[in-house]
Structures are given as C-alpha cells and as structure tokens.
Amino acid sequence: MRDPSVFVLGAQKCGTTTVADLLAEQPEVFVPSIKETYFFCDPARFELGTDWYRSEFYAVKAFGAAKLLCDATPFYLASSCAIDRLANFNPGSGRYIVCLRDPVDRAYSAYWHQQRLGNETLDFEQALASESERVSLARERGQRWWRHAYVEVGMFGSQLRYAFERLGRENFLILTSEDLRDIAEVQIRIRAFLGLPRREGLPSSKRSNASGRPRSRFLQDAVNRPSIAKRFIRKVVPRELRSSIGRNLLELNLKPFRYPPMNERTRGELRSRFKSDLYELQAHGVMVPQSWFSGSQHG
Structure with missing residues (x-):
C-alpha cells in the first residue's frame, strides 16, 4: 500500500476541483473519486489514524499506471494543524499545489457555496460580522470551522509563509485563477512540477465545480x-x-x-482587510494580479 505524495492544499473556491480533475486525467496520478479526504484537517478523521486513511482512500487496486497518489482537500492550506501533520506524514518528499484567487471574490463565492449546501442561513454581511465567533465555537467543538471562515481562509500570505517554513518552498507549485484560463499551459506546468514527461494532445479547456x-x-x-x-x-x-x-x-x-453582485461598500471593506496579507503574498514571490488590490476586474 502506497501513501499519497501529491497534495492540492487549497484554497476552496479557487479552482482546486479543476486542478484535481486535471491531475486525475494523468495516467501516472491517482485521485480518489471523492478528492477531499479532510484527513489532515478534520480532528475526528485524523484520530482514526493513518492506517484508516490509507485503507479508506488508497487501498483500491485500480491504480493502473499511476505512480503518484493525490489528496486534494482545499482547507489544508488554512489549517496550521494540517500543515504540521503533513510535515510529519511525508517529510521532505511531498509535492504541494496551491490554487489562489482574488480573496474578496473567493469569500463571496464560498458564502454562496455554503448557501447551496444548506450550511449558511445569514446574509453575507451578517456572516462576516459573525465569522470570528462562529469559527471559534466550531473549533472548540471540533467541528469543520472553515465552513464559515470567509475571510480567514483567504489570508493566503500568512498561510503560505507557514506552509513554506514547514514543507519547503521548493516543493510548491502556486497557481492563480488567472493561470487557469489557459488549461493546456497549466497541464504542462503540473506535469513538469511532478517530474512527469511532457504529453501531447492534452485538453485545452476544462472548468469544474461551476456554481x-x-x-x-x-x-x-x-x-x-x-x-x-x-x-x-x-x-x-x-x-x-x-x-x-x-x-x-x-x-x-x-x-x-448566478448570485447577485456584492454590496460595493462590503467589497471595499473586504479589500482593505486583505490588503496587507496580499503584500505578504507578494513578499513570498507570488505574482499577485493588480486587480486583487484594486478590484478593477471583479465580476
């Protein structure tokens, strides 16, 4: 039985499903049919142990030509506990893919996603005002706190700083939502990052997990x-x-x-809250589109 060594760490509503589906199309990579195992960030699942994790998600005999096993759980990046557990699980040998998006747009998209799942009953402004209290309470109860962490999950700069320290910057491939507009190029970058030979005839367009x-x-x-x-x-x-x-x-x-446009005052307030974190993201060598600061291209 082999262990996964390729991890899509996050972030939610940033294109992780698209990337996981692209990985699943590679004959050398196996992705479970449910890509999100939650093992390293969900306390209840982690307590079941690594043997349970392996047998539950990676015991199938249908790997075919797959040499690499993948876990694509979009909340690992936001969880320092998950990053610590990954560092201990796969010391020095893991490969980590991170998908990023304008954090303001990501927050709003995540809110409507939770509405769709039936996990959100507040309006967006109420949900933002209640985030700290709801997240703290969920953490105390060992529940999935990230469901209502619309701002916290989008603090990519501080999250990547910790992840780079624990897992090694050289082991990361960072993609943005702008990168995902060119799927063929993303395929090439992913295969190169994983040390796989270049393939011809890759699909040129793919969009998964549409709203x-x-x-x-x-x-x-x-x-x-x-x-x-x-x-x-x-x-x-x-x-x-x-x-x-x-x-x-x-x-x-x-x-x-198609969800309604965000209130412009709320958008401006969120833009201010994320600004310093975006500068930190830039300091880590991530090319941050100017629109993430100005919001000039929001939709």
Missing part, C-alpha cells in the same frame, strides 16, 4: 447527510463506486445560478 443551486434539496441532503440507508450502503458498496455515484447525482441535481 449552481440544487433542483431538489431533498436529493442533496440524501447524498450529503448521514442516514441509516447510507450506513447500510457503506457496508455493501465500495467507496470508489458509491463516491462516484454520489458525485454524479449531485452534479445532475444542480441548476445554473
């Missing part, structure tokens, strides 16, 4: 929420198969949705 809303909330909850039926299915259906079925059902259940 939407569920046609049926009942179906979404049936797939996502715990239930007696799901516990039975878990015992008789292999993880890869049930994960693939669940993912396909969720995608078919989505209908297109």
